[in-house]
Amino acid sequence: MARATPELIHALRQTARNLLQGAPYQWGHMGGCNCGNLAQELTKLNKDQIHRYAMQRHGDWNEQAEDYCSTSQMPIDLLINEMLNAGLQLEDLKHLERLDDRQVLARFPLEKRFLKHNLREDVVAYMNAWAELLEEQLLEKITLPAMYELATA
Template identity: 60%
Template sequence: MAKANPVLIKALKKTVLKLKNGASYQWGHMGACNCGNLAQEISQLSKGDIHRYAMQGHGDWSEQLRDYCPTSGYPMDLLISKLLETGLDIDDLKHLERLSDPCVLALLPLGKRGNVKYNDRSDVIAYLECWIDLLEEDWSKNAFTGQPVASEKINAPCILS
């Protein structure tokens, strides 16, 4: 799970706000999908630039993440490195693209948990808001103890690091 920190939390909040205010959202577009919208906020690149970088490689975000090489010098790998520098890890990004992290899903309302559509703007917003809650709780507790904690909001064994 992502390392909770103010920079990441702020980027996630800005992404939610932009999506709520009508930012371009298209799941099949590498620069305007779930990861693409967060990548825009963190990198300050346009959706077009992100999409262009991705098209130099092959596949969707999951495939690009699988093939990620931090020393390749390819623009998409440089972008992924920038995302990782904010405290994210590869699995966070894979989960974001499919809205699949069990720790985040556990925070969704009961009726919504089994019905999340990874390509639906409102579901992306709900997922991001739950993820922010999880990270803010971890950051708050971590600020006092200096140690990673398991979220007490959920029943799943989700250890944050």
């Protein structure tokens, strides 16, 4: 699961907001899909740039994550590296593309856990739920040490 960072939480919420407000969305387009829209927010590249970088190597986001090399100078690896620096893990890219991370899905009522990976509304709901989960984790990291300090003072 991603490292809870303010940057990642903000990017997830902003990406969801952008999608809700009509940002271009096309699941089969590397720059306009689930990961592509989040990549736009994290890297400030546009969807066409992201797509062009991804097409320099084969595969979708799942395969790009599998083939990622931290020392490569390929544009897609540099882009993924930026996403990882924001707190994401390679597995998160795979889960985001399929909307299937169990921790995120557990936040939905049982009857609403079967999200369609290529439906804009489901992507928005997933990103918002993920942001809430990460925000709770971040707050826990902040408040537990503070509570410990108070208890030992």
